[in-house]
Every structure is written in structure tokens, then in C-alpha cells.
Amino acid sequence: MKLSIRTKFFAAICATSFVFVSILAALNLFFYDDYYLFERQKELADIYRRVDGMYDGNINSIVDDLIELENNAGVRLSIMSADLKSRYDSTLAQLTPEIGFSIFGGTYYRVNREQWGELAESTRQIHEVLANADTEELQNRKYTYVTTKSKEKEDKGFLCLVGQVHGGTEYLIARMPFTFMAQNSTFNSFFLMIASIFTLLICLLVGYLISRQFTRPLIQIGDVADSMARLDFSKKYEGNSKDEIGELGRSINLLSEHLEAAIGELQRSNNQLAEEIREKEKIDAMRREFIVNASHELKTPIALIQGYAEGLRLGVADNAEDRAYYCETIADEAGRMNTLVMQMLRLSKLELGRESPDLTELEVNELFTEAVRKTEVLWSAKGQQIELEPTKVRVVSDENLLSQVVMNYLTNAVRYAPDGGRILLYAAQEPDGGVTLAVWNEGEALAEEELQKIWEKFYRTDKARSRESGGSGIGLSIVKAIAETLHASCGAENRDGGIAFWFRIPPPADG
Structure with a gap:
């Protein structure tokens, strides 16, 4: 069973109090009678010196002085x-003389049987004391x-003092009854027992109040330390004492702040490292994808160039018209390869985030035109038939990137719209301040x-037709990458017997 420091502290105070009270009780039990007897002897000695x-x-x-001393x-x-004749006795002093002018020296007293017994016992004790004196x-x-x-x-005795007075010619006998002393001792012991119980309580x-007050900051410091162990640095020591515990609490707070800062910095470094690793993995993946796609897409034009070049070398084209056709084909395929490579490089730069937008205010109508x-x-x-819907919409964006979007949408529309088909370019201002550009083309x-x-x-809906029309398959991928760079959105939907491609530019950050 785990005991808290408050319980241990309170138990220590209780044990100390119990030991303290027990020592007092033991001292009273074993030494009080001797001490009380010593004090009574001192009191008798003081009475002797006064008399x-x-x-x-x-x-x-x-x-009168003797009677006052006796009473007190x-x-x-x-x-x-x-010669052992009585000069004064406290028992006789309490009686009224029958006749005479003085209390002592031949005075007669009228006494009853009880008083006579007390006088006899007093006389016997005096003679016994004088006989036993050292x-x-x-x-x-x-x-x-x-x-x-x-x-x-047998239980009624006296503590007596025998002393010489009047130059040693007479004796003072002072007697203190043991019953009086025992009664005082009993009262004192009982009072001490009651006082000890109250003192212990x-x-x-x-002790409980002190332990609670003393251990409260320690418990609070322990809670702060537990929170720190769980990497929770929100708890702080709130005490303001100037002692060692207060210094410890403030040191814990300082340590918590430093740990929070160090762990935060470490976390940021780890996040940055993880981001760099992800970015590297992304670049490696894109590099591999680029190589695979480039190899795949360049395979056909390279094969055509190689075939036609081999035909020219072997003299398959035996007239000028055929040779011109072969050369024209080789040039077309080389141009297609160049366009494809440039688009792939542009797409890679956009996906890697190496394009920094240069935001300016643009006229959408001028971009379309x-x-x-x-x-x-x-x-x-x-x-x-190209239809350009007049618009006065203005937009804040990168001119080169937005022009690339419009060009890609428009060339895609020209490529897939039927001969003699309609193509429509239009723009709209959104209620939130954004702008949507769209290119619609008639078609399936x-x-x-x-x-x-x-x-x-490199996705094509109809690969044979796409190659025949000159499509590379990455034009819309470039648009998607541009949308991510400009924090915009893009999409396509079937509409009115054709397909509409839209590009939505969000409102400027400052409204």
C-alpha cells in the first residue's frame, strides 16, 4: 500500500506527540512522588527557617504567625x-482555655473524648519523632x-521535620500528613492524565493542519512532475513561499518551460525532417514516374523517327516526294517529342512546388482573346466556331500560369470538338469574390x-484518336498542378451536349 507524504508526515507528528505525552506520563508515574516529597521537604525547611x-x-x-503558617x-x-515540655502545639491552639490568662503554662482546657484522643496521638508522635531524629x-x-x-x-503517617530553635534550647516539630500529600498527588496525576489526553488530541x-499545509506544495510539485512525465507542460507550481520548497517549485516551473521549449523544438525538427523525407520520397517517386512515363511516351516517336531514318538510309524513298515525306514525319515526331518533354518538365516543376506565383490583377477578357x-x-x-462571351471580370492571379490554364483548356477543346463544332469561353464572378473561368466544347x-x-x-479517353490529334495526355495534369499552386480548384462536367472545363480562383486573402 502506497502512503502519501501527507500521511507519513501526519503519522510522524502523531508518533512524536504520543512519545512526548508518554514521556510526561512516565515521568509523572516514576518520579513525581519523589519530586513531590522533595518539594514538601523544602517547604518544611522554609517553615523551619521562618519560625x-x-x-x-x-x-x-x-x-498568630504559627496558626497562619499551619493553615497556609x-x-x-x-x-x-x-526537657520535652510542650511550649506550643497546633492541636491545643485550636482549643478554648477554661480559665487563665495565657494559652500555655498551667492553663486548663475542657476537651471531649475525640479531642483527648487527638492530643494523645499528637503527644505520642512528637515523642516518637524526637526519639527517631538523627x-x-x-x-x-x-x-x-x-x-x-x-x-x-497504618496508612495515616506524617512527614516530619525536627529543628533546633531559640539557640538550640528548644525544638520545632513540623508535621505534614501523608494523606494530604497523597491526595494532592492523586489530584495532580488525574489532572495530568486529562491534560495529556487533551494535549494529545x-x-x-x-499535526493534521500542519501536515496539510506543509505537504500541499509538495503534492502540487508532485502533480506538476507527473504531468511533465506525460509531456503535459500546462500545469505550473503556483506557490509563492520563499523557503526551499518554494525554490523547488519555481525550479520545477523553469525546468518545465525549458523541457517544453526543447521538446517543441525537437518536435519541429522531427516534423521538418519527416517533411523533408516525404519530399525526398515524393521527388524520387516523381523522378521514377517521369522516367517511366517519358520512356513510354517517347517510345512511339523514337520508333517512327528510327524507322523513317532507316528508310532514308536504305534508299526506300526513291523519289524526292517520298524523301520529303520521310523528312517531314521525322521533323513532326521530333517536335512532338520536344513538346512532350517540355510539358513533362513543366509539370514536374509545378508538382515539386518550384513555381512561385507572381500575383497581379488581370483582365479575363484579355486572357481569352x-x-x-x-x-x-x-x-x-x-x-x-469560337465564341467569346464578353466579360469585364478581373482576377488577381499569376498571368503565365493562368494563361497556361486557358491555353490547355482551349487546345483540348479544339482537339476533341468535332469539325465545325462550337467552342465557348466565358467567366463568372462568384458571390464570395472568387472567379470561375470555363471553356465548353461541343462533343460527346x-x-x-x-x-x-x-x-x-498520360490518361487518354481514346488513345488512338489522341495520338492522331497530337495530344500528349498531360495537359489537364498541368492544369491540376497549377490549381494546387494557386490554391484554386478545377473540374469538368457534361453540359448542354458537350463538356465544360472550369477553373475556380478563390478571392484574394485580403478580401
């Missing part, structure tokens, strides 16, 4: 002469201690799956 200091042989002058200290005092200590220190027991009750409560002019030889040779509709595949490189 010795104020007694000059005249009992009557100190009777709970002792019984007696003064005996050297004479040598009494001579050296002027006083000594003696313990006595009651003749009637208070210590437990204070220029494209129609450049392709006039093609569409006029097929007797096609394409299946929906074909409309998706025509954007793939």
Missing part, C-alpha cells in the same frame, strides 16, 4: 523545650527529617468515372 527567624522564646508573640501549608507545628544531622544542619505512622491507622489536530488568337490556326483548320459526353480520370498524367 527560627521570628521566635525569640516568647510563644504568645508568634502564635497544611502542617501541624509543635515547639518543645529541651542527632548527628540535627547538630550539623540544625534540622532533620523523620517519617512516622499513626498507631491507629490538540497535537493531532495541529490572346488564347483564341494563338490557337486560330488549329480551330480554323477544323472549321470550328464522358462517363462520370472518365471525368475523374482525365486529370491523371
Whole structure:
């Protein structure tokens, strides 16, 4: 079972409090009686010194002081002469004399049986104390201690002090009952036990509060460290103490910030490296694809050139007209190869992102007009009708790339529209500020799956017809790459007895 630091800290405080209270109880149990006896002996010694200091042989002058001492200290005092005659006794001092002018010296008292018993017991104790006193200590220190027991009750005894007074001619006997001492000791022990229990409870409560207050920042620091271990750096130590724990918390915060920065930088480096690896893999794949496609597409024109060149070398063309045809074919195929290679290179540059758009404001009508002019030889040779829908739409884009899109759409339309067919160029301003350019040509509709595949490189709907018409199969792929470069979109759809190719340019970023 895992114990928290708060539990351990609280347990340590509880154990310390219990040990402390136990030590107090043990001291009280084993040493309190001896200590209490020592203190009572000191008190009796103090009484002896006071009486010795104020007694000059005249009992009557100190009777009131002696009674006050007896009442305050709970002792019984007696003064005996050297010949053991009573000069003063606390029991007699409490009686009223029958006749006479003084308390002592021939005064008679009326006593009952109980009082007579007390006087007899007091007299017996005084004589026992004087008989048991250490004479040598009494001579050296002027006083000594003696313990006595009651003749009637074994458990009723006295702690007594015997001391010389009035120049050593008389004796002071001070007696303190053990029952009084035992009663005080019992009360004190009981009070100490109650106080110890309350003290222990208070210590437990204070220990709980202290452990909670002291361990709260440590627990918070532990939570922050756990979050850091899970790479979660959002938690921070929020304490503001100036001690070592506060310094530790602030160090943890600083470490968290540094780790977050270091791991973030490492993550960015890893992402950049992964992106570079993907880019390299993409370039390698495109390079392999370029080689494969180039080999495939150039195979036919190379074979034609090789065949016709071999025919010229062997003299197959035996007249000038045939030789001119052979040379013309070789030149056409060489031009086709050159066009194909240039388009493939352009497409590769677009796909690699090596074309940086140069954005300017353009007149769409001018782009359409220029494209129609450049392709006039093609569409006029097929007797096609070019319709240019007048427009005042302006667009912010790259002029060369957008011109390439219009040219590719238009040459594709001329290539696949029937002889004498219609071709329409138009543009529209979208509600969000974007612009859509479109080229529609009359002709056969394409299946929906074909409309998706025509954007793939070297894909032809009719390979024989495409080669006859001079198509390379990558014109629309170039349009798609240009759309990605300009963050635009492109597509084709069957419409009104023909096919419409559209190119949508988004609104400028600044609106």
C-alpha cells in the first residue's frame, strides 16, 4: 500500500506527540512522588527557617504567625523545650482555655473524648519523632527529617521535620500528613492524565493542519512532475513561499518551460525532417514516374523517327516526294517529342512546388482573346466556331500560369470538338469574390468515372484518336498542378451536349 507524504508526515507528528505525552506520563508515574516529597521537604525547611527567624522564646508573640503558617501549608507545628515540655502545639491552639490568662503554662482546657484522643496521638508522635531524629544531622544542619505512622491507622503517617530553635534550647516539630500529600498527588496525576489526553488530541489536530499545509506544495510539485512525465507542460507550481520548497517549485516551473521549449523544438525538427523525407520520397517517386512515363511516351516517336531514318538510309524513298515525306514525319515526331518533354518538365516543376506565383490583377477578357488568337490556326483548320462571351471580370492571379490554364483548356477543346463544332469561353464572378473561368466544347459526353480520370498524367479517353490529334495526355495534369499552386480548384462536367472545363480562383486573402 502506497502512503502519501501527507500521511507519513501526519503519522510522524502523531508518533512524536504520543512519545512526548508518554514521556510526561512516565515521568509523572516514576518520579513525581519523589519530586513531590522533595518539594514538601523544602517547604518544611522554609517553615523551619521562618519560625527560627521570628521566635525569640516568647510563644504568645508568634502564635498568630504559627496558626497562619499551619493553615497556609497544611502542617501541624509543635515547639518543645529541651526537657520535652510542650511550649506550643497546633492541636491545643485550636482549643478554648477554661480559665487563665495565657494559652500555655498551667492553663486548663475542657476537651471531649475525640479531642483527648487527638492530643494523645499528637503527644505520642512528637515523642516518637524526637526519639527517631538523627542527632548527628540535627547538630550539623540544625534540622532533620523523620517519617512516622499513626498507631491507629497504618496508612495515616506524617512527614516530619525536627529543628533546633531559640539557640538550640528548644525544638520545632513540623508535621505534614501523608494523606494530604497523597491526595494532592492523586489530584495532580488525574489532572495530568486529562491534560495529556487533551494535549494529545490538540497535537493531532495541529499535526493534521500542519501536515496539510506543509505537504500541499509538495503534492502540487508532485502533480506538476507527473504531468511533465506525460509531456503535459500546462500545469505550473503556483506557490509563492520563499523557503526551499518554494525554490523547488519555481525550479520545477523553469525546468518545465525549458523541457517544453526543447521538446517543441525537437518536435519541429522531427516534423521538418519527416517533411523533408516525404519530399525526398515524393521527388524520387516523381523522378521514377517521369522516367517511366517519358520512356513510354517517347517510345512511339523514337520508333517512327528510327524507322523513317532507316528508310532514308536504305534508299526506300526513291523519289524526292517520298524523301520529303520521310523528312517531314521525322521533323513532326521530333517536335512532338520536344513538346512532350517540355510539358513533362513543366509539370514536374509545378508538382515539386518550384513555381512561385507572381500575383497581379488581370483582365479575363484579355486572357481569352490572346488564347483564341494563338490557337486560330488549329480551330480554323477544323472549321470550328469560337465564341467569346464578353466579360469585364478581373482576377488577381499569376498571368503565365493562368494563361497556361486557358491555353490547355482551349487546345483540348479544339482537339476533341468535332469539325465545325462550337467552342465557348466565358467567366463568372462568384458571390464570395472568387472567379470561375470555363471553356465548353461541343462533343460527346464522358462517363462520370472518365471525368475523374482525365486529370491523371498520360490518361487518354481514346488513345488512338489522341495520338492522331497530337495530344500528349498531360495537359489537364498541368492544369491540376497549377490549381494546387494557386490554391484554386478545377473540374469538368457534361453540359448542354458537350463538356465544360472550369477553373475556380478563390478571392484574394485580403478580401
